[in-house]
Amino acid sequence: MVDKASIVLESGTVDKLMAGSIIVSGAVANGMEVNVFVTFWALMEMRKNAGENTKLGVEAKGMEKQLFSIMKEKKVPSWKDTLKQAMEVGDVHVYGCAMFADLMGIGKEDLDPMIEEVIGVSQFVDMAKDSKMTLFI
Amino acid sequence: MADEIKPDKVVDARGSFCPGPLMEMIKxxxxxxxxxxxxxxxxDSGTKKDAAAWISKSGNQLIxxxxxNGYYEITMKKVK
Structure with missing residues (x-):
């Protein structure tokens, strides 16, 4: 049986979302099946109308402008593009969190088509319980 | 030169960031x-190690x- 990785994306800051999508790619490169559960602030960024994400974690305070300009200059792909590429190459499934979607009145139709389905936590944990790697980002 | 093996496919991922070149190679x-x-x-310097490791681990041949001079060329042969 193929090794599985289960990743929860919770933070909606660019640094964490980028780290998450790059790790998904790394798991794909290692031949793993990856299930991603997107909740809270990461789910907010998965809305079709989320707009440009310029949020960074507190450690980046004061460096936001510099970091984004370096990323733009070096043509660093967005975290969404990195995640999309990982989905093209490997066996990656991205799910939205039903609890947070209900809380905020977000429907599947409001979310990026990368979100395969909106599911409950129990269904995700069932997928995650026999994983080789579990991460909460 | 001994290393001048003509590739069937060239993936030019110069300027692409981690994990771009590796993912392009797997594609x-x-x-x-x-x-x-x-x-x-x-x-991308990380690709040099990551791509070589992937080629060996996947059971393919790292040429x-x-x-x-300014970029790396990683060459592999698909054997499986």
Whole structure:
């Protein structure tokens, strides 16, 4: 049986979302099946109308402008593009969190088509319980 | 030169960031036939190690990692 990785994306800051999508790619490169559960602030960024994400974690305070300009200059792909590429190459499934979607009145139709389905936590944990790697980002 | 093996497919991923070149290489690998030689150009230093490790781990043949003056060329042969 193929090794599985289960990743929860919770933070909606660019640094964490980028780290998450790059790790998904790394798991794909290692031949793993990856299930991603997107909740809270990461789910907010998965809305079709989320707009440009310029949020960074507190450690980046004061460096936001510099970091984004370096990323733009070096043509660093967005975290969404990195995640999309990982989905093209490997066996990656991205799910939205039903609890947070209900809380905020977000429907599947409001979310990026990368979100395969909106599911409950129990269904995700069932997928995650026999994983080789579990991460909460 | 001994390392001048003509690749069947060249993936120019120069300027692309981690994990871009590695993912591009895996994409090309999936589309290739057994026996095909694939070369990836990368300016990302992490790819040099990651791509070589992936080639060996996946049971394919690493022909070489060449320093091309400003970028790396990683060449592999698809054997499975």
């Amino acid at each position: 090309a690998y999936k589309q290739a036939k057994i026996g095909d030689v694939i070369s990836v150009y990368s300016t 070489g990692v060449f320093d091309r």
